[in-house]
Amino acid sequence: MVNSTDGSTRLGPDELAQRLRAEIERMRDEATRQSQLAHRRAEFWAKTDIALGFPAALLAGTAGAAGLASADVRVPAALAALASAGFAAGAGFLHSDTRRRANKRARHAWASVEAKAMVALAHEHVSYENLDDLLECRQAALAAYDGEDPQPGPS
Numbered sequence: 001m002v003n004s005t006d007g008s009t010r011l012g013p014d015e016l017a018q019r020l021r022a023e024i025e026r027m028r029d030e031a032t033r034q035s036q037l038a039h040r041r042a043e044f045w046a047k048t049d050i051a052l053g054f055p056a057a058l059l060a061g062t063a064g065a066a067g068l069a070s071a072d073v074r075v076p077a078a079l080a081a082l083a084s085a086g087f088a089a090g091a092g093f094l095h096s097d098t099r100r101r102a103n104k105r106a107r108h109a110w111a112s113v114e115a116k117a118m119v120a121l122a123h124e125h126v127s128y129e130n131l132d133d134l135l136e137c138r139q140a141a142l143a144a145y146d147g148e149d150p151q152p153g154p155s
Contacts, residue, residue: 028117056087109141
């Protein structure tokens with residue numbers, strides 16, 4: 001640390017570089033953790049989507065076939081149709097496919113933060129510009145959870 005004539009304390013160039021490097025390392029570690037977490041969440045929501053969607057489709061088909069087969073099985077067919085509607089409503093309520101896509105976007109965005117941090121740390125000297133760039137990428141990664149899939153075509 002360097003003391004100035006007005007009594008304030010400023011960081012020396014080496015200490016400043018060490019602090020910048022430590023902050024970039026912290027952001028790299030956070031990005032690694034968040035990327036892994038987003039990956040696990042994407043897998044969870046994919047399994048949830050299948051666990052709710054497949055039985056809904058299967059029960060709906062079975063209920064329709066049973067209801068048309070004979071009058072004696074209309075009550076069980078109606079119960080199967082109600083169960084199918086419950087699975088479909090659960091899938092619609094949870095938006096599991098949307099959540100899966102959001103977590104995949106976030107996983108890629110966090111991986112980008114991690115990669116940029118690793119590139120910055122590979123340089124001998126780090127600067128505020130490296131940290132600014134990483135902070136912008138981090139904001140984009142945080143926003144990826146709420147964002148929409150990019151639409152194809154001209155923008």
